[in-house]
Amino acid sequence: MSRAPSRRRGVGDSPEDAALAAIDRPVSLFGSALAGRPLTLQLAPAADQAAAVTLTPAPLARLDPRLPWGAMRIEVLRHVVQLQAGGRWQFERAEAAARGLIGPHVAVMPGDPLQQCLASWSRPVLLRRLFRIIDGGRVDARIEQQFPGARADLQTLRSATLERIGDSTRPLHVLQRLALGVGDPLQELPLLAAALRDTATVYDSLQAAIGLCALLGHGRRRDDLALPHWLVIEPPPPDPGLPGTDGDGGTPLDPAASYVPQAMRHARLRAGTDDPTPLRAAPGQGTTASHEAATVEGRRPDDAPARPASAAEVTRHDEWNYLEQRYRRAWTQVHEHPLRGEDLQFLARLRQRHAGLAANIRRRIGKVRPLGRERLRHTRDGDEIDVEAAMTERIERRAGQAGDLRVYSALQPARREVCTAFLLDISGSTGFLVPDREASADSAALDDDPYFYASPRRRLAPPPPRRRVIDVAKDAIALMCDALARLGDRHAVWGFSGDGRQQVDFYLAKAFDEAWSAHSAAALARLEPKGSTRTGAAIRHAARKLARQPERLRLLIVVTDGYPQDSDYGPDPEDIDYGLRDTAQALREAERAGLAVFCVSVDHAAHDYLRRVCPASRYLVIDDVGALPEQLSNVYRQLTRRGAR
Amino acid sequence: MSAPLEPSVPPAEAPWYQPVGDEIALFEAAYEARMPVLLKGPTGCGKTRFVEHMAWRVTPQAPLITVSCHEDLSASDLIGRYLLLGDRSVWMDGPLTRAVRSGAICYLDEVVEARKDTTVVIHSLADHRRILPIDKTGELLQAHPDFLLVISYNPGYQTVLKDLKPSTRQRFVSLEFSYPEPALEATIIAHESGVELAQAERLAAIGHKVRNLREQGLDEGVSTRLLIYAAQLMVRGIAPRRACTVAIAQAIGDDPDVQQAVNNIVDVLMP
Numbered sequence: 022m023s024r025a026p027s028r029r030r031g032v033g034d035s036p037e038d039a040a041l042a043a044i045d046r047p048v049s050l051f052g053s054a055l056a057g058r059p060l061t062l063q064l065a066p067a068a069d070q071a072a073a074v075t076l077t078p079a080p081l082a083r084l085d086p087r088l089p090w091g092a093m094r095i096e097v098l099r100h101v102v103q104l105q106a107g108g109r110w111q112f113e114r115a116e117a118a119a120r121g122l123i124g125p126h127v128a129v130m131p132g133d134p135l136q137q138c139l140a141s142w143s144r145p146v147l148l149r150r151l152f153r154i155i156d157g158g159r160v161d162a163r164i165e166q167q168f169p170g171a172r173a174d175l176q177t178l179r180s181a182t183l184e185r186i187g188d189s190t191r192p193l194h195v196l197q198r199l200a201l202g203v204g205d206p207l208q209e210l211p212l213l214a215a216a217l218r219d220t221a222t223v224y225d226s227l228q229a230a231i232g233l234c235a236l237l238g239h240g241r242r243r244d245d246l247a248l249p250h251w252l253v254i255e256p257p258p259p260d261p262g263l264p265g266t267d268g269d270g271g272t273p274l275d276p277a278a279s280y281v282p283q284a285m286r287h288a289r290l291r292a293g294t295d296d297p298t299p300l301r302a303a304p305g306q307g308t309t310a311s312h313e314a315a316t317v318e319g320r321r322p323d324d325a326p327a328r329p330a331s332a333a334e335v336t337r338h339d340e341w342n343y344l345e346q347r348y349r350r351a352w353t354q355v356h357e358h359p360l361r362g363e364d365l366q367f368l369a370r371l372r373q374r375h376a377g378l379a380a381n382i383r384r385r386i387g388k389v390r391p392l393g394r395e396r397l398r399h400t401r402d403g404d405e406i407d408v409e410a411a412m413t414e415r416i417e418r419r420a421g422q423a424g425d426l427r428v429y430s431a432l433q434p435a436r437r438e439v440c441t442a443f444l445l446d447i448s449g450s451t452g453f454l455v456p457d458r459e460a461s462a463d464s465a466a467l468d469d470d471p472y473f474y475a476s477p478r479r480r481l482a483p484p485p486p487r488r489r490v491i492d493v494a495k496d497a498i499a500l501m502c503d504a505l506a507r508l509g510d511r512h513a514v515w516g517f518s519g520d521g522r523q524q525v526d527f528y529l530a531k532a533f534d535e536a537w538s539a540h541s542a543a544a545l546a547r548l549e550p551k552g553s554t555r556t557g558a559a560i561r562h563a564a565r566k567l568a569r570q571p572e573r574l575r576l577l578i579v580v581t582d583g584y585p586q587d588s589d590y591g592p593d594p595e596d597i598d599y600g601l602r603d604t605a606q607a608l609r610e611a612e613r614a615g616l617a618v619f620c621v622s623v624d625h626a627a628h629d630y631l632r633r634v635c636p637a638s639r640y641l642v643i644d645d646v647g648a649l650p651e652q653l654s655n656v657y658r659q660l661t662r663r664g665a666r
Numbered sequence: 667m668s669a670p671l672e673p674s675v676p677p678a679e680a681p682w683y684q685p686v687g688d689e690i691a692l693f694e695a696a697y698e699a700r701m702p703v704l705l706k707g708p709t710g711c712g713k714t715r716f717v718e719h720m721a722w723r724v725t726p727q728a729p730l731i732t733v734s735c736h737e738d739l740s741a742s743d744l745i746g747r748y749l750l751l752g753d754r755s756v757w758m759d760g761p762l763t764r765a766v767r768s769g770a771i772c773y774l775d776e777v778v779e780a781r782k783d784t785t786v787v788i789h790s791l792a793d794h795r796r797i798l799p800i801d802k803t804g805e806l807l808q809a810h811p812d813f814l815l816v817i818s819y820n821p822g823y824q825t826v827l828k829d830l831k832p833s834t835r836q837r838f839v840s841l842e843f844s845y846p847e848p849a850l851e852a853t854i855i856a857h858e859s860g861v862e863l864a865q866a867e868r869l870a871a872i873g874h875k876v877r878n879l880r881e882q883g884l885d886e887g888v889s890t891r892l893l894i895y896a897a898q899l900m901v902r903g904i905a906p907r908r909a910c911t912v913a914i915a916q917a918i919g920d921d922p923d924v925q926q927a928v929n930n931i932v933d934v935l936m937p
Binding site for chain 2: 046047048050051053054055056057058094098167168169170171172398399412413416417419420422638
């Protein structure tokens with residue numbers, strides 16, 4: 022996995038960028054393997070001394086490549102732990118609500134539920150610090166448990182933190198020591214006990230943080246006296262072995278702890294509320310980032326690409342009607358539109374923006390470069406005698422058999438027989454903005470983290486412009502073209518959209534025989550979201566064009582962002598089944614014609630319908646649009662690796 | 667020219683096999699009905715061992731005959747050919763023909779790799795006819811009642827061009843294999859290598875994590891076989907991390923990034 026290209030902060034080839042590019046792949050492979058899901062790396066937000074993982078959006082791990090390797094690895098492990106069940110990225114608002122962890126200042130806004138939860142209490146900045154300390158301790162304990170080999174690195178980091186705190190008696194530092202496993206939390210801060218259990222989850226950390234936050238202000242600010250209902254302050258029953266534990270000073274406690282407000286030492290969770298079993302979550306209160314329609318100035322979905330006035334080339338295609346189990350002959354009309362673009366800088370910008378990624382893709386695809394010339398054995402004609410075949414022939418004749426005379430071996434021409442067509446869905450929905458998992462990151466970065474940072478406040482980079490699904494898809498395809506052009510593989514780029522069966526638009530951004538240049542890239546850049554998705558017709562058209570190519574292995578890679586949909590795609594426009602089955606039929610036709618078809622979807626729900634359209638080995642659903650370029654190259658590599666022989 | 671290399675008698679002891687699901691019962695039922703069996707699954711997950719074990723159970727009288735298929739394997743490699751013997755030419759049965767005659771289980775490993783002409787042979791043996799036409803001698807061989815055809819293939823590195831045809835696939839009962847759950851895999855590693863269970867569990871955990879890379883461009887995950895190799899090296903005194911490097915990280919590919927990632931996985935999971 023690589024970092025999401027659209028979200029890079031800063032531009033160009035800073036030393037940090039270069040350093041990140043160097044560690045990018047091994048580190049993200051490492052994290053992805055441990056997390057069991059793709060993990061994207063990103064440069065730490067600013068050139069500071071350390072990197073934070075805990076509060077950055079999943080599945081993006083931010084790393085400062087200048088950190089020592091061990092420290093960086095711990096950062097990745099922290100992220101991995103937070104992605105597990107009970108971790109920060111599995112945080113559900115409903116469960117938090119059920120445990121009474123949502124404060125009085127609830128703001129209804131989209132975004133990360135944990136951030137919202139933290140913001141719903143008074144003094145959110147303090148709360149966030151407390152949470153980071155406690156949750157950091159929880160996560161590190163988990164790392165220690167699960168990854169015994171990382172203990173030494175963890176210990177180094179821990180000692181550095183402890184050294185920095187020294188003997189400080191500030192409540193936060195006392196807390197931090199406890200969270201790092203120094204001291205006895207049961208005695209000093211009973212509230213923390215639940216959060217330091219082996220089975221503690223992010224909710225336990227949050228609960229402890231909220232409790233402590235309330236207590237730190239207890240008695241200072243009158244208006245904050247209302248404690249969460251699950252928090253009680255009660256002196257523990259006097260222990261005969263320990264005189265003075267009823268808490269009025271002069272106790273044999275750690276002197277540091279005596280600076281902690283007395284109430285804290287006696288506060289605990291109300292019985293029953295620290296039950297570790299998860300509470301029932303209300304269904305439907307999801308945490309998914311919602312798509313936002315593009316409202317970028319001058320890029321409204323309906324203003325491009327302009328339909329040429331001249332009569333486009335029209336082809337009719339059949340459509341499969343699953344309701345009647347027969348084809349509707351010549352049902353759709355596909356209009357071909359050659360595209361010309363003016364943005365000749367697109368390619369240059371792309372290469373500049375994605376220099377690291379482009380190199381990565383080239384390297385991967387380059388691996389499938391053939392192979393040299395292959396010797397075919399047992400042929401009728403050739404440049405050498407195949408000794409083994411000749412002997413067999415001779416023996417069989419001796420035995421009275423008629424041999425087949427295939428006694429030669431021949432060198433196969435060294436052509437790399439692959440051609441690829443990219444078919445890009447440019448329907449209106451591709452104008453949606455890429456869900457921005459980073460939306461809340463800036464607010465998180467506002468306060469410094471006493472646990473992970475020694476440094477004061479950071480300057481903030483300006484937020485990168487939001488990008489749409491189609492922008493990412495175009496970049497991905499352009500990067501592929503760039504790599505394929507170097508490799509010498511022929512390729513074409515087509516886009517499709519439409520408006521009813523009479524008007525399926527098929528845009529030719531790059532033809533097979535056209536060289537990949539700034540002009541063809543500009544044509545690709547010209548593709549803009551519009552219309553609907555009559556996938557079946559587009560695939561049939563693409564397959565027909567592709568089938569004319571002479572190569573042995575012909576790939577059709579369909580990139581889409583949603584299920585097939587058109588105003589008259591089937592008798593009932595609400596019924597997606599018709600479109601799906603027609604698409605499935607079109608894919609089967611293409612396979613039967615000897616094409617290799619692969620579908621890539623960036624729609625989260627795509628598993629549900631792609632499964633019905635094609636076999637699992639022929640499609641891929643990408644959760645993170647930003648990963649599209651890299652995934653495309655993977656697909657290409659896998660499809661051609663053996664087939665290229 | 668293949669010569670008969672298989673042992674002529676079955677092994678005295680049952681090859682050890684750790685059942686994962688109901689595959690033993692399924693295979694026995696399939697054998698009783700003489701239905702050919704297709705084993706599907708990634709490399710090193712125990713397909714071959716399973717067949718060895720089952721052959722020992724269901725055909726104790728005849729040894730299992732295994733053919734590892736490769737790109738140059740043609741039908742005559744399976745059926746047999748004329749060989750020169752002195753100044754005579756003598757017909758020599760191929761492994762498949764021997765199995766068909768003697769009533770053994772014939773196991774064609776990685777069958778998609780073989781040349782296309784082998785399917786013709788497989789088809790007539792794998793349906794109700796159970797016959798093997800030997801065109802070179804003109805013989806039409808009826809299979810021994812105990813004979814069974816078992817094939818395997820690995821859908822992982824099957825490609826667009828190399829796939830089992832439906833007409834072939836639909837002649838077989840399919841048993842799907844995958845790498846076992848970590849706990850079960852640990853038992854297997856411990857049994858096969860003699861390493862202590864705690865270490866075997868760590869290896870199984872490493873295997874589990876490395877397999878997550880399959881979606882990330884690694885073509886095949888690390889196999890149970892490789893994990894056992896690593897354990898066997900450890901038993902013989904190689905340091906655990908080194909053993910994992912040579913048996914796992916280096917073995918699953920040549921991509922330095924992947925190797926670095928795998929080495930780090932090993933490093934954080936090994937105490």
